[in-house]
Amino acid sequence: xxxxxxLGIRHHGPGSAQxxxxxxxxxxxxxxxxxxxxxxxxxxxxxxxxxxxxxxxLLAYAKDAPERAIFWPFARFSPEYQAMRWALARNIPLAFxxxxxxxxxxxxxxxxLPPENPVxxxxxxxxxxxxxxxxxxxWWSDVIEENPDPGTLFDAxxxxxxxxxEGHDPDSREALRxxxxxxxxxxxxxxxxxxxAVICGAWHVPALRQKVKASDDNALxxxxxxxxxxxxxxxxxxxxxxxxxxxxxxVAAPLWYDHxxxxxxxxxxxxxxxxxxxxxxxxxxxxxxxxxxxxxxxLTRNLAAVRDRPAPGFEEMRDAAISTLxxxxxxxxxxxxxxxxxxxxxGQIPGNLPLAPLLEDLQQQQKKLRLxxxxxxxxxxxxxxxxxxxxxxxxxxxxxxxxxxxxxLIDPGRSRGTFREKWMLQWDAEFAVRLVEHLVYGPTIxxxxxxxxxxxxxxxxxxxxxxxxxxDALVAQLxxxxxxxxxxxxxxxxxxxxxxxxxxxxxxxxxTLRYGTARDMALDRMEALLDRLIVQAALALPxxxxxxxxxxxxxxxxxxxxxxxxxxxAERSDAVLDLWLSALxxxxxxxxxxxxxxxxxxxxxxxxGRLNADQIATIMSLRLSRAKPASEAAAFFEGFFTGAxxxxxxxxxxxxxxxxxxxxxxxxxxxxxxxxxxxxxxxxDANERKVLLEHLLGKVSGGTSADFAPDADRIWAAQMSTLxxxxxxxx
Numbered sequence: 001x002x003x004x005x006x007l008g009i010r011h012h013g014p015g016s017a018q019x020x021x022x023x024x025x026x027x028x029x030x031x032x033x034x035x036x037x038x039x040x041x042x043x044x045x046x047x048x049x050x051x052x053x054x055x056x057x058l059l060a061y062a063k064d065a066p067e068r069a070i071f072w073p074f075a076r077f078s079p080e081y082q083a084m085r086w087a088l089a090r091n092i093p094l095a096f097x098x099x100x101x102x103x104x105x106x107x108x109x110x111x112x113l114p115p116e117n118p119v120x121x122x123x124x125x126x127x128x129x130x131x132x133x134x135x136x137x138x139w140w141s142d143v144i145e146e147n148p149d150p151g152t153l154f155d156a157x158x159x160x161x162x163x164x165x166e167g168h169d170p171d172s173r174e175a176l177r178x179x180x181x182x183x184x185x186x187x188x189x190x191x192x193x194x195x196x197a198v199i200c201g202a203w204h205v206p207a208l209r210q211k212v213k214a215s216d217d218n219a220l221x222x223x224x225x226x227x228x229x230x231x232x233x234x235x236x237x238x239x240x241x242x243x244x245x246x247x248x249x250x251v252a253a254p255l256w257y258d259h260x261x262x263x264x265x266x267x268x269x270x271x272x273x274x275x276x277x278x279x280x281x282x283x284x285x286x287x288x289x290x291x292x293x294x295x296x297x298x299l300t301r302n303l304a305a306v307r308d309r310p311a312p313g314f315e316e317m318r319d320a321a322i323s324t325l326x327x328x329x330x331x332x333x334x335x336x337x338x339x340x341x342x343x344x345x346x347g348q349i350p351g352n353l354p355l356a357p358l359l360e361d362l363q364q365q366q367k368k369l370r371l372x373x374x375x376x377x378x379x380x381x382x383x384x385x386x387x388x389x390x391x392x393x394x395x396x397x398x399x400x401x402x403x404x405x406x407x408x409l410i411d412p413g414r415s416r417g418t419f420r421e422k423w424m425l426q427w428d429a430e431f432a433v434r435l436v437e438h439l440v441y442g443p444t445i446x447x448x449x450x451x452x453x454x455x456x457x458x459x460x461x462x463x464x465x466x467x468x469x470x471x472d473a474l475v476a477q478l479x480x481x482x483x484x485x486x487x488x489x490x491x492x493x494x495x496x497x498x499x500x501x502x503x504x505x506x507x508x509x510x511x512t513l514r515y516g517t518a519r520d521m522a523l524d525r526m527e528a529l530l531d532r533l534i535v536q537a538a539l540a541l542p543x544x545x546x547x548x549x550x551x552x553x554x555x556x557x558x559x560x561x562x563x564x565x566x567x568x569x570a571e572r573s574d575a576v577l578d579l580w581l582s583a584l585x586x587x588x589x590x591x592x593x594x595x596x597x598x599x600x601x602x603x604x605x606x607x608x609g610r611l612n613a614d615q616i617a618t619i620m621s622l623r624l625s626r627a628k629p630a631s632e633a634a635a636f637f638e639g640f641f642t643g644a645x646x647x648x649x650x651x652x653x654x655x656x657x658x659x660x661x662x663x664x665x666x667x668x669x670x671x672x673x674x675x676x677x678x679x680x681x682x683x684x685d686a687n688e689r690k691v692l693l694e695h696l697l698g699k700v701s702g703g704t705s706a707d708f709a710p711d712a713d714r715i716w717a718a719q720m721s722t723l724x725x726x727x728x729x730x731x
Contacts, residue, residue, distance in 0.1 A: 003195045005023075008154055008204070011122070013136070014077035035204070041095045054075050057073040057074065061230060061357070067443065079199060095188070097181045100229075137256075158206060165203070178204055179221055181204065233350075235346055239342040240433065253341035255345075259273055281332070286326070358438060369392050371395070378425045394477045401453050401472050402438050454484055466492060467512070469485050486529065498544075499543075499556075506566045507565075509533070510530065534580055541583040588611070589605075602640060617653035633661060
């Protein structure tokens with residue numbers, strides 16, 4: 001039997017990858033065995049294709065249920081990927097030896113194969129953490145790579161894992177995996193003409209070395225579940241390497257690891273990484289002088305010496321950069337760390353490989369609808385009354401539901417009815433990766449969009465958020481999903497008495513009803529739900545507007561204004577509308593309503609005819625009287641006139657009440673409220689301001705006297721400075 005050499009590695013570890021390549025060069029094995037799904041060995045050959053550019057992922061999915069899928073990601077610094085390239089370049093036989101994907105993807109695999117424990121995923125990281133390192137690669141560089149002999153190094157790693165596993169009782173998944181790998185290693189060793197190299201996660205080395213009867217492993221593996229599997233390669237992205245997917249630990253900083261693979265940890269590596277940090281800082285608008293770069297490199301090396309480390313690692317470079325480049329401000333680091341550490345690299349796969357089901361479905365629809373994916377922006381106008389316009393819109397909305405914003409809706413057509421949409425199209429290579437990931441929701445664009453929206457609806461707890469998802473489902477022509485969402489809305493509406501939550505939900509529901517006129521949608525249940533929420537909100541509003549703090553008051557004011565606009569657009573029945581307007585009247589006239597909300601609701605009731613001119617003048621006089629604290633009067637004034645200052649131009653009673661209040665303010669209160677006055681009157685154009693001033697000062701066009709200022713000349717002279725201050729000098 002051939003000699004077996006176990007190369008225990010850290011998944012996605014550049015230090016491990018460098019040592020694996022060195023060990024293979026030294027060993028020159030006859031066979032290479034790699035931890036990976038055994039039934040996907042035929043996919044390894046594609047790694048040799050020059051068109052394969054990492055990061056990429058090996059994808060497998062159940063043939064009859066593509067939503068059951070699993071990915072095995074690889075970066076160029078992944079030890080397994082480098083081992084595959086090494087073997088393929090030399091025509092050395094190699095194979096995957098882990099549990100087959102047919103077992104992992106079977107319907108009852110979840111029960112048979114529980115998740116792997118965290119230490120097993122990244123034992124090197126666990127050892128690094130125990131030694132006080134945040135970054136496993138820095139520990140590897142400092143401790144492991146000090147040993148120049150790869151063979152001795154991997155023996156030491158195996159021994160360390162043996163110590164780490166003492167007392168460890170493997171779970172069923174781990175036991176099955178290690179039994180399968182042992183059996184495959186034994187079979188390969190019997191027929192090999194020379195050394196056998198086994199590249200696997202360091203955690204498994206002690207178990208694979210262990211002497212176990214073949215009959216025991218066979219018995220354990222005899223009843224493995226199976227399912228028909230299809231496989232291919234898919235592009236991946238550097239940020240996705242940060243996730244723990246397939247096997248191995250997620251990489252916290254893929255671009256840092258890529259830097260180590262490219263430049264090692266030698267004396268120039270720290271300077272190159274600091275230069276990269278400086279570039280990212282400059283791109284974000286921060287300063288990074290040459291002098292500060294030199295000082296950062298010096299500090300990284302000094303920190304390494306103080307910490308008794310042979311060379312600067314990730315922690316030293318980060319700490320030095322924050323201290324010198326960022327003047328001790330961690331916020332700058334938080335701003336750049338995603339771009340610096342995760343990046344936005346997108347892999348590529350050869351064009352002759354079969355596509356993942358979602359990508360294949362998208363390509364078919366793009367061809368059918370004559371929508372070509374292009375990297376440059378292109379505007380697309382759609383008429384939803386045509387079959388082609390509706391089909392294109394549906395596809396774009398479904399992709400949006402899958403977080404694939406190939407098209408961004410820039411004009412939903414509300415100004416010209418709801419039958420037109422305007423989109424801005426721009427394809428990004430990242431979108432293909434997102435679609436591959438979303439295979440877990442379904443094998444087609446429609447099925448995946450339905451699955452993702454359903455999951456989102458079931459996880460939402462706010463009425464407005466569920467209402468948005470219902471709208472997303474309806475415009476994506478997914479009525480079954482919309483029905484699930486409406487059920488969820490019904491349940492949430494029955495459980496809540498929070499007026500703000502109900503008001504927030506009105507706008508997305510009204511938008512859905514109005515948008516639905518261009519589509520074949522059954523909206524009766526949405527109509528009934530809208531009426532129900534309006535009634536519930538109306539009943540709750542008068543009490544909801546009492547005893548609020550400043551933040552709650554401002555939020556409720558915004559919600560009431562938006563809800564009133566939505567209800568007006570929705571054209572509800574007289575009975576429902578009457579309840580809403582009654583709520584506005586009661587809230588606006590109540591002494592218990594917070595002033596800001598009271599001003600708004602009083603004005604809305606006045607505009608709707610629920611308060612006449614005499615009544616509103618009385619309310620204004622009371623709310624703006626000298627007896628009221630200036631702050632309360634100002635809040636009522638702001639609530640009433642924000643966005644409606646033009647009413648002062650045309651309504652003499654309102655002008656009289658406001659004029660009396662303004663003239664009653666002492667200098668301090670007047671100065672304090674100047675920003676409010678200017679904000680309210682800023683919506684008036686120059687001509688409207690002129691007319692308002694003429695009314696207030698007793699003059700109108702043509703030189704005749706206005707309503708309540710008979711001695712206009714004296715008032716004009718006395719009040720001009722006050723009015724100039726109110727209008728910011730524009731009189």
